[in-house]
Amino acid sequence: MNRLATALQLVGYPTAIVVISRWVPVVREQRLRWFVAHEAGVGAIVLGWLLKGQARGVVVNGTWGVVAAGWYALGGRPRR
Numbered sequence: 001m002n003r004l005a006t007a008l009q010l011v012g013y014p015t016a017i018v019v020i021s022r023w024v025p026v027v028r029e030q031r032l033r034w035f036v037a038h039e040a041g042v043g044a045i046v047l048g049w050l051l052k053g054q055a056r057g058v059v060v061n062g063t064w065g066v067v068a069a070g071w072y073a074l075g076g077r078p079r080r
Helices: 002-020 023-028 034-053 054-076
Strands: none
Touching: 002 023, 002 034, 023 034, 023 054, 034 054
């Protein structure tokens, strides 16, 4: 299980970080593919921590995933 958990995190962290580095345009322009990649990355991170039995990692990263989803949902450009 630890190999799978580590593999999930090795894919999830870089994916999420790349999107976070461009977070404002992703939210402002509602870039759905980028957002889906971010959420998949965060999901992989959370699953990795869950498989390792690390509740703190699950809570911290899971909370960010929920906050990011809310931010994305509320953050699009105003329509004219």
